[in-house]
Amino acid sequence: MNQYFNLARFGRLLRKHTLEHIKGYAISVAVLAGGIAVVLGSLTYLRHWPLDHEMQLILFIFGLLAAGGVFTSTVFAEVGDPKRAATALLLPTSHIEKYLVAWFYSLPLFLVIYAVVFTGVNLLILKVGSNGHPYELYDFSRGASEWVSPLLSYVLLHSVALWGAIYFQRLHVIKTAFLIFGSMLLLLLVNRQVMLALLPSSRPIAPFSDVWVGEGMQSSLLSLPDNQWQLLMVLLPIALAMLLWAASYARLTEKQL
Amino acid sequence: MVRIRNLHFGYSRRALQLENLNLDLLRGRIYGLLGKNGAGKSTLLKNIVGLAFPQSGTCELDGHAAARRRPDTLQDLFFLPEDVQVPPVTATQLAASTGVFYPRFDEGAFHEYLRELDVPSMKQLTALSYGQQKKVLIAFALATNTSLLVLDEPTNGLDIPSKAQFRKLVARALGEERCVIISTHQVRDLDSLIDTVLVLHERRIVLNETIDQLAEQLSFGTAPVGTAPPDVLYAEVAARGQQVIRPNHAGAYSKVDLELLFNALTGPQSAVASYLTQRQHEPVL
Numbered sequence: 001m002n003q004y005f006n007l008a009r010f011g012r013l014l015r016k017h018t019l020e021h022i023k024g025y026a027i028s029v030a031v032l033a034g035g036i037a038v039v040l041g042s043l044t045y046l047r048h049w050p051l052d053h054e055m056q057l058i059l060f061i062f063g064l065l066a067a068g069g070v071f072t073s074t075v076f077a078e079v080g081d082p083k084r085a086a087t088a089l090l091l092p093t094s095h096i097e098k099y100l101v102a103w104f105y106s107l108p109l110f111l112v113i114y115a116v117v118f119t120g121v122n123l124l125i126l127k128v129g130s131n132g133h134p135y136e137l138y139d140f141s142r143g144a145s146e147w148v149s150p151l152l153s154y155v156l157l158h159s160v161a162l163w164g165a166i167y168f169q170r171l172h173v174i175k176t177a178f179l180i181f182g183s184m185l186l187l188l189l190v191n192r193q194v195m196l197a198l199l200p201s202s203r204p205i206a207p208f209s210d211v212w213v214g215e216g217m218q219s220s221l222l223s224l225p226d227n228q229w230q231l232l233m234v235l236l237p238i239a240l241a242m243l244l245w246a247a248s249y250a251r252l253t254e255k256q257l
Numbered sequence: 258m259v260r261i262r263n264l265h266f267g268y269s270r271r272a273l274q275l276e277n278l279n280l281d282l283l284r285g286r287i288y289g290l291l292g293k294n295g296a297g298k299s300t301l302l303k304n305i306v307g308l309a310f311p312q313s314g315t316c317e318l319d320g321h322a323a324a325r326r327r328p329d330t331l332q333d334l335f336f337l338p339e340d341v342q343v344p345p346v347t348a349t350q351l352a353a354s355t356g357v358f359y360p361r362f363d364e365g366a367f368h369e370y371l372r373e374l375d376v377p378s379m380k381q382l383t384a385l386s387y388g389q390q391k392k393v394l395i396a397f398a399l400a401t402n403t404s405l406l407v408l409d410e411p412t413n414g415l416d417i418p419s420k421a422q423f424r425k426l427v428a429r430a431l432g433e434e435r436c437v438i439i440s441t442h443q444v445r446d447l448d449s450l451i452d453t454v455l456v457l458h459e460r461r462i463v464l465n466e467t468i469d470q471l472a473e474q475l476s477f478g479t480a481p482v483g484t485a486p487p488d489v490l491y492a493e494v495a496a497r498g499q500q501v502i503r504p505n506h507a508g509a510y511s512k513v514d515l516e517l518l519f520n521a522l523t524g525p526q527s528a529v530a531s532y533l534t535q536r537q538h539e540p541v542l
Contacts, residue, residue: 003327009358016354020344083342086308092332092358253326257308 003094010097017101032067033117039063040125050126050135057138060118061150065157067114072106072161073172076252080169085257095253102165103245107158111151115140149233156237159244166251208232258284258405258436259305264314266297266304274300276460278314284404285433286467289451290440291519296457298440299339302409305438306336318405332359334405335398339413343382343390351382351397361402370396374422388414395423399430406430406437412446424450444515454515458523463530468513474536475529476505477514490528491521502529 001009039059044051051059078088091098119137126135140147157180164176191207199222203212210223224232259282267273274297282288282305292298303309304316307323307330316323318330346354348371356362371378374392382390391414398406408427412420428450431437441447454471456464466474480486480499491502500517521529 001329003329006328009328012357019350019354020346023345081342083338083340086303086306086336086338087341089308089326090306090331090334090336091355092328094328095326254310256310257303 005094005096009093010100013091013093013097013101014104016091017105028071029113029117032114033121035067036063036118036121037125040122041129044125044129048131050130050133051122053136053138053142056122057146057150060115060122060138061147061153063118064111064114064150064154068106068110068154069157069161069176070173071110072158073165073176075102075106075162076165077172079166079252079255080172082257085255089255089257095249099249099252103162106162107155111154152234152237155241159241159248163244163248163251166248166255208236258282258319259438260315260317260320261305262315264304264316265312266300266309267312270312273312273460275304278460278462280455280462280465282436282438284436285431286453287427287431287437287439287451288453288455289444289447289515290438290455290457291444291447291515292440292442292457293523294442297460298442298457299409301457302336302407302438302440306334306405306407307331308336333403334407335359335401335403336407337394337398337409337411339410341391341394343385343393345381345383347381348376348378348393348396351393352400355397356400359401359403363400363402366402367396367400370399370426373426374419388416388419391415392419395426399426402430402435404434404436406435408437408439410441411439412441412443420446424448444519448515454513454518456519456522463522463527464518464533466533471513471518472505472510473508474505474533475511475513475518476503476507476509477501477511477517478503490532491517491524493517493520504532 036059040051043055043059078084088098123137126137160180161176164179165172168175187207192204195202195205195211199211199213201214205211210221212219213222214220223229259280261278261280264275264278265273266275266278278301290298290301300309304311305318305323307316307318307326310324318334321327321330323330344351348367352362352364352367356364356367368378371393374396376385376389376392376396382393385393391411395408395411398408412423415423424446427437427439439447439451451468453467454464455462475490478501479495479497480489480492480501482494482498484499486492486501486503488503488506489501490504492499493501500514502514502517502521505511518529521527
C-alpha cells in the first residue's frame with residue numbers, strides 16, 4: 001500500500017472526520033447563518049432599502065475572510081490538544097492524507113458552504129426586508145473579475161490560518177490574527193525603509209502599489225503596466241499561499257508530543 | 258519488533274530525559290515498564306511509537322524509523338496514552354469509523370471486551386464516565402490485534418474490579434505475534450500479568466529481565482525486624498517484619514515482589530542492580 005497517498009484510505013479518513021465533527025459543523029453553520037442574517041438584516045433595516053449588489057459583495061468578502069479565518073485556525077485543534085494529539089497523529093494514515101482532510105474542509109468545502117449559506121440568507125433578507133422596493137441578488141456569474149481578487153485574498157488568508165493552526169498549540173485564532181497584523185505592520189515599515197533607500201523623494205505608499213516620485217510639477221507616477229500588475233496580484237498570493245501550505249505540511253510531519 | 262540504539266532524548270538539549278538507551282523488545286512478551294513519576298516512562302513510550310523524535314540514536318519498529326509514522330507501521334501499532342479524550346460517537350460507531358484503519362481489527366472481540374468490562378456500546382462515549390471511556394479505549398486497543406500494543410498507565414482511572422478484568426483481558430489477548438508494553442508507577446497493577454520487567458531510572462534502563470530470570474536469580478522473603486540476615490541485597494521494613502531480597506543460591510522458587518524489587522533498584526546504591534549485572538557477566542558453565 002502506498003505510504004504517501006491512498007484514495008481508499010483518504011476516503012475512510014474523510015468519513016471518520018465527518019462522522020466525528022458533523023454535529024459541531026452543523027451548529028457552526030447555524031451560527032454562521034444567524035450572524036449573516038443579523039448583519040444583513042440590521043443594515044437593511046437602517047438603510048430602509050434593500051442592499052445593492054456592491055454592498056452584498058463587500059459583506060460577502062468580509063464574512064468570508066472572518067469566518068474562514070476563524071474556522072481554518074481551528075482545523076488542527078486535535079493535533080494541538082495533548083489529550084487528542086496522540087490518537088490523531090497515530091491514526092494509520094499518511095501525513096499528507098491528514099493534511100488534505102483539513103485542507104479540503106477549510107478551503108473548497110468551506111467556500112461552497114459559505115457561498116450557499118450567504119446566498120440563501122441574503123435572498124431571504126432581500127425578500128423580507130425589501131418592503132416592495134426593487135432588489136437585486138448578487139450574481140456570482142456576473143464576472144470573475146469582481147470576485148477573483150477576494151477569492152485570492154481568502155486563499156492567502158487560509159494558508160496563514162492553516163499554518164497558525166498547526167504551529168500554535170492553543171489560542172490559534174488570537175495568535176494567528178496577531179501574527180497577520182504583526183506581519184502587515186512589519187511589511188509596511190520595511191517597505192517604507194526600502195523605498196526611502198531606493199527613491200529618497202518618494203511619498204509614503206502601501207506595499208506593491210504605484211509610487212509618486214518627485215515634488216509638485218516635477219512629480220511623476222511609477223507603476224507597472226496593467227497586465228504585469230494583474231499578473232503580480234494573482235501570482236503573489238498564490239505563491240505565498242503555496243509556500244505556507246508547504247510549511248504547514250512540513251510542520252505536521254514534525255509534530256511531536 | 259522494537260529496536261532502540263544509543264537513544265538520547267530531551268525536551269531541551271541541556272536536560273536529557275533518556276540517555277544512551279539500548280533496548281530490544283520482542284514479540285510474544287508483555288513488558289512492564291516501571292519507573293518513578295517523572296522518570297521518563299511516557300517519554301520512552303512516545304519515542305517508541307513515533308510521537309517524540311530522538312535527539313540522536315535510533316528507534317525502529319520492524320526496521321522502520323518510528324518517527325516517520327508510516328501508515329504501514331501505524332496500522333500495526335496501537336498506543337493508548339495516559340490521558341484520553343474520546344470522540345463524540347458511540348462505541349459501535351468508533352468501531353466502524355476507526356476500526357477500518359486496522360487490518361486485523363476484530364469487531365466481535367471489541368463488543369465482547371465491552372460486555373466484559375460492562376460498558377454500553379450504544380451510548381455516546383462523551384456521556385460516559387472517565388473510567389468507562391478508558392475501558393472503551395482499552396477494549397478497542399485489544400481488538401485492533403496490532404503486533405505492538407503500548408499502554409501508558411492504562412489502569413489509572415479504573416476501579417478495582419476493572420483492574421482485575423483488565424489484567425485478564427490483556428493476558429488473553431497476548432499471542433506469539435504480539436508485543437505488549439505497559440507502563441505504570443503502580444507496580445501491583447501489573448502483578449501476575451507481565452513476563453518481562455523494564456525499570457527506567459535516572460535516564461537509563463536499569464533492569465530488563467524476565468520474571469523467570471528474576472525468580473531464578475533472586476529470592477524474595479521476610480526476616481524479623483532488627484536482625485541482619487546474611488547475604489541480604491536489600492531489606493525494607495514492613496508491617497510484619499522486614500521484606501528482603503537475597504541471592505537465590507538454593508534455586509528455590511519465590512514469587513517476585515515487583516514493588517520490593519522496584520524500591521531496591523531505584524534506591525541509593527542498589528546492591529540488587531550490581532548483583533544482577535555481575536550475574537549477567539558470569540560465564541555459563
